[in-house]
Amino acid sequence: MTYVFNEERVLLTQLGEEGVLYDIQSNEYFTLNETLFYIVDGIKKGLTLVEIGEILMSKYDIDENLCYQEIAKAIQQLVEKNILLEQNNA
Amino acid sequence: MYKYVALGMQIQSEIEIPGLFPFDFQESGGTVMVKMGTVPETLQNEILEVKPFSFFNEREFIYHIPDAAKFYITNGDKILIEPLTDNLDEVFFYLYTGVLATVLFQKNILPFHVSGVVLKNNTVLLFAGHQRAGKSSTSIMLQNRGYLPFTDDTAVLQVKNGLCYATSSYPIIRAMERTLEKQSVYSDDEITPKIKEGFKFGINFHKKFTPEQLPVSGIVFLSEDGDEVEISPMKSTEAIKWLKFNIYRKQWVNGMKKELLEFQTISQIAQSKLHFFSVKRPWESDSFEILAQAIEDQVIHQIGK
Amino acid sequence: MENKKNIVWLASYPKSGNTWFRSFISALRNKGEVDINAISTEGIFSQKRGLEECLDLDADEIPVSKMDQFKRISFEHQSNTSAMKCFVKIHDLYSMSKIDHQPIVPQESTLAAIYFVRNPLDVTISMANHNGQTLDEAIAKVVCNEHAHLVHSEKHAQDQFQQYLGTWNMHVESWKNVSAFPVIFIRYEDMKMNPQDSFSQVLKQIEYEATEEEIQLALEASQFEKLKNQEVEFGFREKPKACKSFFNKGEVGQWKEHLNQVQINKIRQFNEPMMREFGYWEE
Numbered sequence: 001m002t003y004v005f006n007e008e009r010v011l012l013t014q015l016g017e018e019g020v021l022y023d024i025q026s027n028e029y030f031t032l033n034e035t036l037f038y039i040v041d042g043i044k045k046g047l048t049l050v051e052i053g054e055i056l057m058s059k060y061d062i063d064e065n066l067c068y069q070e071i072a073k074a075i076q077q078l079v080e081k082n083i084l085l086e087q088n089n090a
Numbered sequence: 091m092y093k094y095v096a097l098g099m100q101i102q103s104e105i106e107i108p109g110l111f112p113f114d115f116q117e118s119g120g121t122v123m124v125k126m127g128t129v130p131e132t133l134q135n136e137i138l139e140v141k142p143f144s145f146f147n148e149r150e151f152i153y154h155i156p157d158a159a160k161f162y163i164t165n166g167d168k169i170l171i172e173p174l175t176d177n178l179d180e181v182f183f184y185l186y187t188g189v190l191a192t193v194l195f196q197k198n199i200l201p202f203h204v205s206g207v208v209l210k211n212n213t214v215l216l217f218a219g220h221q222r223a224g225k226s227s228t229s230i231m232l233q234n235r236g237y238l239p240f241t242d243d244t245a246v247l248q249v250k251n252g253l254c255y256a257t258s259s260y261p262i263i264r265a266m267e268r269t270l271e272k273q274s275v276y277s278d279d280e281i282t283p284k285i286k287e288g289f290k291f292g293i294n295f296h297k298k299f300t301p302e303q304l305p306v307s308g309i310v311f312l313s314e315d316g317d318e319v320e321i322s323p324m325k326s327t328e329a330i331k332w333l334k335f336n337i338y339r340k341q342w343v344n345g346m347k348k349e350l351l352e353f354q355t356i357s358q359i360a361q362s363k364l365h366f367f368s369v370k371r372p373w374e375s376d377s378f379e380i381l382a383q384a385i386e387d388q389v390i391h392q393i394g395k
Numbered sequence: 396m397e398n399k400k401n402i403v404w405l406a407s408y409p410k411s412g413n414t415w416f417r418s419f420i421s422a423l424r425n426k427g428e429v430d431i432n433a434i435s436t437e438g439i440f441s442q443k444r445g446l447e448e449c450l451d452l453d454a455d456e457i458p459v460s461k462m463d464q465f466k467r468i469s470f471e472h473q474s475n476t477s478a479m480k481c482f483v484k485i486h487d488l489y490s491m492s493k494i495d496h497q498p499i500v501p502q503e504s505t506l507a508a509i510y511f512v513r514n515p516l517d518v519t520i521s522m523a524n525h526n527g528q529t530l531d532e533a534i535a536k537v538v539c540n541e542h543a544h545l546v547h548s549e550k551h552a553q554d555q556f557q558q559y560l561g562t563w564n565m566h567v568e569s570w571k572n573v574s575a576f577p578v579i580f581i582r583y584e585d586m587k588m589n590p591q592d593s594f595s596q597v598l599k600q601i602e603y604e605a606t607e608e609e610i611q612l613a614l615e616a617s618q619f620e621k622l623k624n625q626e627v628e629f630g631f632r633e634k635p636k637a638c639k640s641f642f643n644k645g646e647v648g649q650w651k652e653h654l655n656q657v658q659i660n661k662i663r664q665f666n667e668p669m670m671r672e673f674g675y676w677e678e
Contacts, residue, residue, distance in 0.1 A: 011350075011353060013330075013353075013357035013360070013361065014361070015325075015326040015327045015330065015357075015360050015361060016325065016326055016327070018325070018326075018327045019327070020327060020330050020357065020360075022353040024349070024350065027344075027349055029330075029331070029334070029353075031327050031331075032327075140396060141449060141450070141451065141472065142449060142450055142468045142469065142471075142472045143450050143451060143452075144451060153451075155452075156461070156464075157461075183456070187452075187453065187456070188451055188452075220444070221443065221444070221447060221453055221454065221455065222443075222455070222553070222554060264456070266455065290453075290455055290456050317636075339451060341448045341451070342451075372636070373636075
């Protein structure tokens with residue numbers, strides 16, 4: 001399973017090392033802390049989850065398993081909010 | 091014809107509008123024309139929102155304030171005024187406080203609900219907050235300490251090359267009587283009741299007014315909380331929410347379909363090289379002198395000597 | 396725009412159970428959840444911000460001669476544009492506007508009023524705590540004061556318009572004399588004694604549909620102790636600075652322990668008719 005940023009519905013602004021998302025459809029704003037911003041921004045740039053994980057592990061002193069668990073949890077939340085879309089691999 | 095500038099707009103009027111700043115300019119495509127006449131009964135295109143004193147769509151706006159005035163504002167460049175009273179001061183009051191903002195919305199510019207003072211390095215410090223947060227009072231207390239007034243109530247913010255600039259509105263400060271009792275800069279003949287039987291008074295500061303765009307050093311978000319004055323820096327991810335809240339007449343954003351513009355505008359400002367501060371003051375006590383001192387010590391000395 | 400009678404006024408003298416009922420409605424609307432700092436009813440009649448957003452005006456710059464008219468207009472609009480009942484708190488004594496001689500509230504938009512009445516002897520104690528006053532001050536300045544107001548000074552900015560209260564008796568009587576729309580009276584003491592029945596009865600009278608279970612869930616969520624705990628943990632934004640805790644005791648009959656005979660006599664002297672009417676006149 002891969003994920004894409006929902007370009008048609010969501011706008012992303014970087015503010016320092018954090019970010020803010022705007023959902024055009026629901027008119028809602030979401031604040032992203034550093035970790036979530038790296039994940040969303042990484043997916044927006046087309047990075048794989050492994051590449052995003054490597055960025056996070058290089059920034060924070062975090063165990064690999066925990067890192068990917070946190071990424072998975074974050075992705076689930078972002079999919080639920082329609083910020084990311086699931087894309088089945090062919 | 092009378093010519094003025096306000097909020098970065100060139101305004102040409104067939105009647106004199108005393109509260110605006112006179113300014114001679116070469117007419118350009120964006121000049122706002124002000125005329126007197128009869129306001130139509132309805133809009134030419136579909137009405138998107140109906141409120142008790144207005145109805146509008148993205149390009150047309152009709153205001154009808156009972157026994158005061160009607161206005162028809164179109165395409166960000168025409169204002170038609172139909173007075174319903176002989177008291178033109180009252181008619182112009184609604185022009186300053188609502189109509190100019192409508193024009194900006196139609197021009198795809200969102201004004202902010204701020205007052206401000208000019209710092210000694212010729213930048214501005216802005217104070218943002220809802221009605222009664224203390225924007226005018228804070229500005230007046232700082233004027234007592236020698237700072238010049240920049241704007242009261244509204245300003246346009248624009249980001250260029252990563253820097254945020256502000257353009258002022260018009261040279262009138264409107265404040266409650268109790269605030270005016272504490273000011274020491276203006277003489278009695280510069281202060282008049284702004285609306286008959288209203289609670290606010292107006293101070294004209296034409297002689298000190300700056301129509302030029304000035305760089306913004308900081309924005310202070312005012313709120314009432316706690317038992318004492320408290321100032322702290324604010325991150326831009328927090329500031330963006332406060333900027334959204336402090337768009338002037340933000341209740342029009344949906345009806346005039348400016349949601350995307352709103353996000354773009356506040357994102358740019360939040361991303362710019364600007365200092366943001368949260369300032370809390372106790373709401374039940376008069377703490378503006380202490381507040382002004384604290385702002386001078388903790389904000390101005392940091393960002394804008 | 397079509398005229399809709401959507402407004403239910405939640406009327407009371409202060410400290411008479413209004414916040415409790417609003418919390419209950421909030422819990423009813425939110426499946427048993429209530430946040431005291433985000434009570435989801437439709438504000439208060441005296442609020443300035445709602446009016447400002449509706450009319451696109453600064454409330455402090457409305458001419459005095461237009462104020463009552465503009466307040467009515469903004470609530471009419473709220474009623475006409477709402478898909479559901481609007482529960483609006485009001486502490487104002489019911490009267491005709493001294494300015495335009497119309498009723499202070501928009502009758503054409505009013506479905507009903509629910510009036511919360513509480514023994515003024517207990518109201519006095521609660522009021523003293525709320526205002527950070529002595530009991531004698533609460534008696535002289537509020538409960539027995541014909542000129543009692545909330546929000547006194549117009550000279551500096553307040554987030555609400557001034558609200559005329561009068562004495563407790565004047566206030567209760569004013570709403571009792573309303574004939575333009577139904578006014579449903581509910582005693583605080585009955586709310587405490589039998590909440591399920593008394594709240595259910597009120598909802599039925601305003602045709603608000605809710606099952607017994609929903610009412611029970613909402614009552615549990617809005618129990619006094621739970622609201623008090625929320626205040627301790629998160630604060631309560633409606634609490635004035637002078638007040639140590641908004642949700643203080645909420646008890647019935649605390650006057651017997653706290654008021655002396657002189658104080659009781661004074662309150663009775665100014666408030667006898669409605670005290671008798673509502674069963675608060677113990678010989």
